[in-house]
Amino acid sequence: MLSDRLKDAIRTTYRQLAEALPGFVPRREQNFLVAEIAKTLSGDYERSRRILVAEAGTGIGKSLSYAQGAIPLARLQQKKLIISTATVALQEQLIHKDLPFFLRHSAVPFRFMLVKGRQRYCCEHLLEQAAMGDGGSNLEFAFEQLSTSRPSEDDKSLYKKLWDHYTAGKWDGDRDNWPSPIKDMAWERIAADRHTCNKALTHHQHCPFHRARDKMDESDVLVVNHALLLSDLTMGGGIILPPPDECFYVLDEAHHLPTVARDHGAAFIHLGGSRRWLEKLAQSAGKIGRALPGESLLDAQLKLQDALAAILPDLKATEQWIGQHPQLFGSERQHRFPDGDLPEPLPLLALNLRESSKQALRALDRLQGGVAEALREGDLKRRDAEPLLAEAGFFLQRLENFNQLWELMSREVAPGKTPLARWLSRTEDGQDVLVHASPIEVGYLLEEWLWSKCLGAVLVSATLTALSNFDYFRHQAGLKPHDGTRYLRLRSPFDYDKAELYLPKMRCEPNDPQFTQELIERLPGLLADQQASLVLFSSYRQMNEVAEGLRTHGLTLLVQGEASRSALLTLHRQRCDGGTPSVLLGTGSFSEGLDLPGHYLTNLIITKLPFAVPTSPVEEATAEWIEKRGGNPFLQVTVPEASRKLIQACGRLIRKEADAGRVTILDRRLVTKRYGKPLLDALPPFRRRIE
Incomplete structure (x- = not known):
């Protein structure tokens, strides 16, 4: 039950927020969402399953709602609150606007911070060595393995400047806080990584990453992105972030979570590239072993060399088998194994490579630990140990990914269980082959x-339902019916009667070859006398063809890809503010996260339903699996996904309470196909005009 203290904190904060917000309008939907968040997380509904899935329409105020419902609860229970987002834009809004505002008026004080991955910070020691140009430093360690070139004079000048600003306290070691962009190749030489930037080593204890983590321990609310969250969870949790059993979570933009989880569950390697670095590792094993005093780790060195001696022949055998079967690729650059089944002798090779790489990982980890121990005990000088630690860390990272790939390739899938997607692809130059593996469904991983x-x-x-229910998202996220999870769908409080949904008559449906030409003919009339228009397309190719055709009609257009997104939007707003008609043309990425309130968008045109054709190996494998079970991938995956995307696209029009305008959809399948009515009924309650 909600304690009286928590209720008082929420009510007091709400009152203070209401007084501080200009033109504050109490919203029943927001109050209900705050209450449901607090009740769910406190265990009022289900003590053993405190999970709420909430779709909150535009205008409800999601961030202030979960701040009110979750932060006081977490603070009073002395637990961490982790807020995870999918986009940088929302992170910045939380860190620079929403949380500072909430803190000023909160009845419960709290500290918050943005948490970034280790690679966003420099390693203090590596930066010092790079700036000093120490001949015995990591800067001289076999950089042909780490990058395509050694540090240039410009790089060395940059390192000196970075070090000077860092030691003067003018820069905190965070890549994002340096005033100008730092090239990837220059940054990777000084970036922290979990194998070499070890807090257990005294000269790494004050590195920027570790200082940021110390600050994290002092913070109550941690803002992260889904990728960082999943990175921590895939390592077991509690490695980068606090352990899950000590945290409450708010997963904003949660519809992205299953895709991010799938990406983190996948792995790939370059066959030829892996063979080359494994051969170099065999040489490094002897070098690391010789550097260690005594023979305490001779066993680890021998086990590493034995494991590598087993890996390399199996890797070469895999390459040879692929080379003997050129028909796998044909005219394509990739080949997917149907049902994820590997032909002989690949299953045995994959199993061998999994076991050998696991043994190599254990042995190399012991060797690196031995170097660190020798450094701590004074048996190795720092200038001798640092290159060895960097070298071992470089190979450990690659071995971990190598082992993950072969674990996925060798994993046995029980009959009737979801298979894995497994496939091969060629590099663009055709000189190497990549081996890929990915789970198809990741819900069980999120549950685990x-x-x-x-x-x-x-x-x-704002969009968790598809076809007016949560079934599709629930399946993706690994949530089962009746498992105690609560579901809440709150419609936007805005008056959608101010906007019209218009479906004009069209000669062609989108699969007709003449559809593009009809778009070129119809759009000028739909854009006439409109001050602020956005036209959304399902493909770049069709967008560019239509843009070319419209320009022959004398229309001035702002087309995605012809300038940066920010530049296009700035110019669009300038035109709207100056009273000049503006027309934006964009693809799917413009249908989400684009905020053009008021007079910046009054005329939204969607040319085609956002059906995605399964083209990636993972999508193809998913469709294959559904069909094998007697299902229909179009109805079970394609249509629900299109419903979610169509709702997102229509959501670009009404962003504020006073917004009005027209949404035009030029795809007649909404009225001619059986699946059209559910898609139409799932949209916001616009006034409808269907010809």
Whole structure:
């Protein structure tokens, strides 16, 4: 039950927020969302399953709602609150606007910070060595393995400047806080990584990453992105972030979570590239072993060399088998194994490579630990140990990914269980072959990594339903019916009667070859006398063809890809403010996260339903699996996904309470196909005009 102290904190904060917000309008939907978040996380509904899935429409105020419902609860229970987002834009809004505002008026004080991955910070020691140009430093370690070139004079000048600013306290070692962009190749030489920037080593204890982590321990609310969250969870949790069983979670933009989880569950390697660095590792094993005093780690060195001696022949055998079967690729650059089944002798080779790489990982980890121990005990000088630690760390990272790939390739899937997607691809120059593996469904991983461990979680987004229900998202996220998870769907409080949904008559449907030409003919009339228009396309090719055709009609256009997104939007706003008609043309990425309120958008045109054709190996494998079980991938995946995307696209029009305008959809399948009515009924309640 909600304690009286928590209720008082929420009510007091709400009152103070209401007084501070200009033109504050109490919203029943927001109050209800705050209450449901607090009740769910406190265990009022289900003590063992404190999970809420909430779709909150535009205008409800999601961020202030979960701040009110979750932060006081987490603080009073002395637990961490982790807020995870999918986009940088939302992170910046939380860190620079929403959380500072909430803190000023909160009845419960709290500290918050943005948490970034280790690679966003420099390693103090590596930066010092790079700036000093020490001949015995990591700067001289076999950089042909780490990058395509040695540090240039410009790089060396940059390192000196970075070091000077860092030691003067003018820069904190965060890549994003340096005033100008730092090239990837220059940054990777000084970036922290978990193998070499070890806090257990005294000269790394004050590195920027570790200082940031110390600050994290002092913070109550941690803002992260889904990628960082999943990185931590895939390592077991509690490695980068606090352990899940000590945290409450708010997962904003939660509809992105299953895709990010799938990416983190996948792996790939370059066959030829792996063979080359494994051969170099065999040489390094002897060098590391010789550097260590005594023979305490001779066993680890021998085990590493034995494991590598087993890996390399199997890797070469895999390359040879692929080379003997050129028909796998034909005219394509990739080949997917149907049902994820590997032909002989690949299953045995994959199993061998998994076991050998696991042994190599253990042995190399012991060797690196031995170098660190020798450094701590004074048996190795720092200038001798640092290159060895960097070298071992470089290979450990690659071995971990190598082992993950072969674990996925060799994993046995029980009959009737979801298979893995496994495929090969050629590099663009055709000189190497990549081996890929990915789970098809990741819900069970999210259950294993997060839902079963966390204190509680709120999954929130403006679009979590598809075809007016949560079934599609629930399946993707690994949530089962009747497992105690609560679901809440709150419609936007805005008056959608101010906007019209218009479906004009069209001669052609989108699969007709003449559809593009009809778009060129119809759009000028739909854009006439409109001050602020956005036209959304499902493909770059069709967008560019239509743009070319419209320009022959004398229309002035702002087309995605012809300038940066920010530049296009700035110019669009300038035109709207100056009273000049403006027309933006964009693809799917413009249908989400684009905020053009008021007079910046009054005329939204969607040319085609956002059906995605399964083209990636993972999508193809998913469709294949559904069909094998007697299902229909179009109805089970394609249509629900299109519903979610169509709702997002229509959501670009009404962003504020006073907004009005027209949404035009030029795809007649909404009225001619059986699946059209559910798609139409899932849209916001616009006034409808269907010809």
